[in-house]
Amino acid sequence: MTKPLRHVFVCSQQRPPNHPRGSCAAAGASPLLQAFWAELQKRQAYEQIAITYSGCLGPCDGGPNVLVYPEGVLYRGVTPADVAEVFDRHLEGGEVVERLRADAALW
Incomplete structure (x- = not known):
């Protein structure tokens, strides 16, 4: 396998129901x-x-969170309906999807 151009981490952290962090x-x-x-x-x-599931990426209350490297861009509240746009614009096109990007104060 060659080194990927971009690596996507999808937070799959699971906590008990009603956990304060979500x-x-x-x-x-x-x-x-x-x-x-x-x-x-x-x-x-x-x-x-490359697509990899991960543990907690930090700001749990706005998940699911997706982190893209090498840029280090954190996306929040991503849904399956957003995936094609993330591929088209960021993963293949190199353009950050600003509407999904985590606020600078968080990341």
């Missing part, structure tokens, strides 16, 4: 992760993009 798992991380993997497969972008 959790990305409870906010829909599993379907989101599945959508990223499906889009990766659809585009056959295995050599350019």
